[in-house]
Amino acid sequence: MQADVINKLRAIVGEKWFRNDQEALVAHSYDGTPMLQSLPEGVVYPSSTEDVSAIMKVLSEAHIPLVSRGSGSNLCGGTVPVQGGIVMVMHRMNRILEVDEENLTATVQPGLITAEFIHHIESRGLFYPPDPSSMKISTIGGNIAECSGGLRGLKYGTTKDYVIGLEAVLADGRIIRTGGKLMKDVAGYDLTKLLIGSEGTLAVITEATLKLIPPPKTKKTMLAMYRDLYGAARTVSRIIESHIIPATLEFMDNPTIRVVDDFAGLGLPLDMEAILLIEQDGDPETVERDIARISEICASESADRIEVAATREEAEKLLTARRSAFTALARxxxxxxxxxxxxxxxxxxxxxxxxxxxxxxxxxxxxxxxxxxxxxxxxxxxxxxxxxxxxxxxxxxxxxxxxxxxxxxxxxxxxxGVGMVKAPYLEWKVGEPGIAMMKGIKAAFDPHHLLNPGKIFAKETRKRVVIQHG
Amino acid sequence: MQADVINKLRAIVGEKWFRNDQEALVAHSYDGTPMLQSLPEGVVYPSSTEDVSAIMKVLSEAHIPLVSRGSGSNLCGGTVPVQGGIVMVMHRMNRILEVDEENLTATVQPGLITAEFIHHIESRGLFYPPDPSSMKISTIGGNIAECSGGLRGLKYGTTKDYVIGLEAVLADGRIIRTGGKLMKDVAGYDLTKLLIGSEGTLAVITEATLKLIPPPKTKKTMLAMYRDLYGAARTVSRIIESHIIPATLEFMDNPTIRVVDDFAGLGLPLDMEAILLIEQDGDPETVERDIARISEICASESADRIEVAATREEAEKLLTARRSAFTALARxxxxxxxxxxxxxxxxxxxxxxxxxxxxxxxxxxxxxxxxxxxxxxxxxxxxxxxxxxxxxxxxxxxxxxxxxxxxxxxxxxxxxGVGMVKAPYLEWKVGEPGIAMMKGIKAAFDPHHLLNPGKIFAKETRKRVVIQHG
The missing domain is CATH 3.30.70.2740 (Alpha-Beta Plaits)
Incomplete structure (x- = not known):
């Protein structure tokens, strides 16, 4: 990296907030994805939109790649600096700028930790549903870049359903604003939704306006255990067909059950082929009625055991089974x-x-x-x-x-997300014309391919190995 | 128009389904927007995705503009063929291809009338919320092109919240498929959401997969009338702040009240500055509780009269006030x-x-x-x-x-939507870099500017006349 670029970046953020020592480079050479690593040439920590814009102007003039990231908890190689260049860490831009109770919106910076935001919002009696498993370390900006889901997605949707306005910096440093505190806005193409899930390849998000909703009044949790996998699957379909949309409807197969029980000592029956974890929230009467009906459906689909939590503590115990799945498997x-x-x-x-x-x-x-x-x-x-x-x-x-x-x-x-890991398979889903349109969008936003290069689009699409008919 | 193009189009759809007689041209020279008219050079009626693809191949090779449309009920000049060319009417592609009760999805063709779809869905005990006022004549394809809203938008969202998969034909005739019967899909940029609200300028939608939801069990309707406009406005904010999201929360000002009463003879008090029409739906206990709480809020904000409908007939009468607003004004x-x-x-x-x-x-x-x-x-x-x-x-x-x-x-x-009417003002909302990114997207999808040319992007942006500070 040229010394003049480094000097310019240091001038923007201050000495302390540009690093190219080996420790910083190694710490930002990987993310939550196994087996992927690549060293950047520098790490920069902006404190404002103006910093981000100035940094991006310098990098675009020098044609240096930029990977923007929060905590790097993604699982698709989405923030590995595979073509070197600069990693921009958004953690200093971590403020809740406003909670607007009249409009039920919050405006936040991208480096804010998701769980901190959720706790703050809940302490004010409001609700932000997207709850990716990584929420204790992931950032709102990272959630937006990846369009994160979570356990509450079935009833409440994912990140894209709650982002209604963005401020973002384009590759050349220009700042755009999309949407606003508006439940409806059809002024031109929906750039807000386009940037959500674009994995840092189109622009760097510097501010987001999020939709909040009233919290559910109560919640109830249950487990249903099956010797018959198809019984569990039919239960899922029949709950939905009965016009009940549970807040959470999670699944674990037999290998997961065995590992989780060994890890957490929950006394789960190890001969079950599937466990469903089901939660419903809402008004008390609705929750009672839905949980009763769901229990009936589970029983009629030959669930071998059904447990409905009577207390919050019991509910937590049931949730532990699902929550510890990844940790238990990782051991x-x-x-x-x-x-x-x-x-x-x-x-x-x-x-x-x-x-x-x-x-x-x-x-x-x-x-x-x-x-x-x-x-x-x-x-x-x-x-x-x-x-x-x-x-x-x-x-x-x-x-x-x-x-x-x-x-x-x-x-x-x-x-x-696609990142590096799924890039060779993207064409299988979206087809050759779909890839062509996406590449056209990429070229419009980032003509020199400087923003998170090497992601989403693969050099080579994998050949299909098997033909399945569903 | 060259005779060979006309012959090719006739060969694709059959003699009967290409028209360039004066009656057909005039009938497709305008839409729901006042004061805009421009004659096309031909009108074509495809019966299948293959027809659409073949038509678009012919037109793109000959560099002839294409305006695709349903019923043309839009109010932004969105389907006026302002640069001539061919109007493609989607009404023959009007089938409900599938209602999937296990996945709660419907797959439909774009020419389907919205109200017919809603009636069919409701007859099967399901619910599709987007209800634009034009729904008796508008098509699902038109709703998607414009991202239509409606009276139920507050609680349930708009068209974009219910379209989860699309088939569309690109300018050069290639077919793309986006999304699917999937509540979550982050495979690349969200082309589904990008095409929704793109007003026929990026591709022609030939099939849509729509998300359905369970219908609310019951509904209650009320009117609140105010001499104080701010009392009505505060009521709106306080309802939301009280964590109630009504299904419908509509407003009429004094001039509208006077005209509506004169038109429909409802005996509305003519000295009111504002009327709110409020509906809540859901489980019976929730609806009762919400309507009671909303009534309290209306009263505490000095509503002069509050009427809660006791029967479905009374509710219909209250709804008439809001529904007849446009018709009454148009007289x-x-x-x-x-x-x-x-x-x-x-x-x-x-x-x-x-x-x-x-x-x-x-x-x-x-x-x-x-x-x-x-x-x-x-x-x-x-x-x-x-x-x-x-x-x-x-x-x-x-x-x-x-x-x-x-x-x-x-x-x-x-x-x-933007169409022709708002195009000169779009830059006021999205800024110059926003316009530049949208034009880049347009160029990626439609490099020769053949799809609905003259829409969204204006030749000249209007100068701002007033500076307001909110």
Missing amino acids: LRPTTILEDATVPRSRIADMVLRINEIANKHRVTIATFGHAGDGNLHPTATTDARDAEEIHRVEAAFEEIFEAAIALGGTITGEH | LRPTTILEDATVPRSRIADMVLRINEIANKHRVTIATFGHAGDGNLHPTATTDARDAEEIHRVEAAFEEIFEAAIALGGTITGEH
């Missing part, structure tokens, strides 16, 4: 690869069976849990990055899993 | 211009007062009604297109109204 082997193939919710059982077939075929260990109500599954391989031959089999298995998801009318990623 | 003078400036909901009273000031200043008659809960107002001028001097004053007034909306943190259009 098993040195490397844990968490994927998020997604199918229409009616195809969950088919997808779980396909995942198991594929895992057996490739002799790899894959446990599956996830958001059953959304059809968003997290097949999770426990493996060892040091064993190249096994990793090759894991990758072959995931390739078939993506293919199977698409064959069932699904997608390669429900909430984790 | 007054030969030309009715309905706009949709939108502000944060906390600024409604300020906006109504500004509209009245502006109308007085320019000596024009503007009545205002609209979706108070969304901040989406419909200031409506009654005028006469034959009086050029008065029309000039009306246009000057609307220009100031758009400026006032933006100064209050609002937008130039909440649900009607």
